[in-house]
Amino acid sequence: KAGVTQTPRYLIKTRGQQVTLSCSPISGHRSVSWYQQTPGQGLQFLFEYFSETQRNKGNFPGRFSGRQFSNSRSEMNVSTLELGDSALYLCASSLVLATDTQYFGPGTRLTVL
Amino acid sequence: GIQVEQSPPDLILQEGANSTLRCNFSDSVNNLQWFHQNPWGQLINLFYIPSGTKQNGRLSATTVATERYSLLYISSSQTTDSGVYFCAVLLRRDDKIIFGKGTRLHILP
Numbered sequence: 001k002a003g004v005t006q007t008p009r010y011l012i013k014t015r016g017q018q019v020t021l022s023c024s025p026i027s028g029h030r031s032v033s034w035y036q037q038t039p040g041q042g043l044q045f046l047f048e049y050f051s052e053t054q055r056n057k058g059n060f061p062g063r064f065s066g067r068q069f070s071n072s073r074s075e076m077n078v079s080t081l082e083l084g085d086s087a088l089y090l091c092a093s094s095l096v097l098a099t100d101t102q103y104f105g106p107g108t109r110l111t112v113l
Numbered sequence: 114g115i116q117v118e119q120s121p122p123d124l125i126l127q128e129g130a131n132s133t134l135r136c137n138f139s140d141s142v143n144n145l146q147w148f149h150q151n152p153w154g155q156l157i158n159l160f161y162i163p164s165g166t167k168q169n170g171r172l173s174a175t176t177v178a179t180e181r182y183s184l185l186y187i188s189s190s191q192t193t194d195s196g197v198y199f200c201a202v203l204l205r206r207d208d209k210i211i212f213g214k215g216t217r218l219h220i221l222p
Contacts, residue, residue: 033210035212042212042213042214042215043199043201043212043215044212045209045210045211045212055208056207056208056209058209088154090156092156100161101146101158101161102146102158103158104148104155104156104157104158106154106155107154107155109154
């Protein structure tokens with residue numbers, strides 16, 4: 001089976017812009033979670049989607065949003081980018097819920113200038 | 114809020130050595146996972162271990178949920194074991210996932 005794929009792998013944006021990141025889970029996996037990794041804050045949970053519904057959300061401002069499509073692919077959007085949004089954004093898929101074993105994609109490295 | 118503390122923060126070992134990484138958590142959890150992030154940033158799930166002991170080759174893990182800690186054992190270390198090891202817990206009270214800060218392991222050839 002193919003692993004979790006994320007696109008794009010690298011992205012450079014300027015403050016105030018918005019960005020959309022994409023994640024394709026492992027075939028058959030229905031849960032997709034998003035995480036932000038920064039040197040200062042480490043790994044932080046953003047949100048989890050299951051069957052096109054947001055099941056759980058971390059402590060991030062409303063500028064961070066996401067959605068899941070019927071084929072389980074997921075996108076996350078960050079509006080009005082700030083310098084502090086520069087990070088590695090990781091997507092993970094699991095069979096049913098985030099309580100199952102998670103498999104991570106390679107990440108999208110976002111740089112905000 | 115819940116604390117997930119990993120120790121030691123850094124570890125440098127010679128190839129062939131054994132090591133024990135620890136993860137302490139301050140709240141009840143439904144799930145605990147160990148991950149390895151390689152030097153290229155790829156996170157790999159090692160164990161899903163809410164309780165008990167599991168082994169996979171040179172790696173094994175033990176979680177004692179009642180005492181709120183988990184241990185990851187690495188035996189006969191190889192240079193490919195280098196990277197950062199994270200534990201992550203799924204909180205019982207709100208299903209949120211919290212990661213520890215990680216243990217950075219460097220295996221010298």
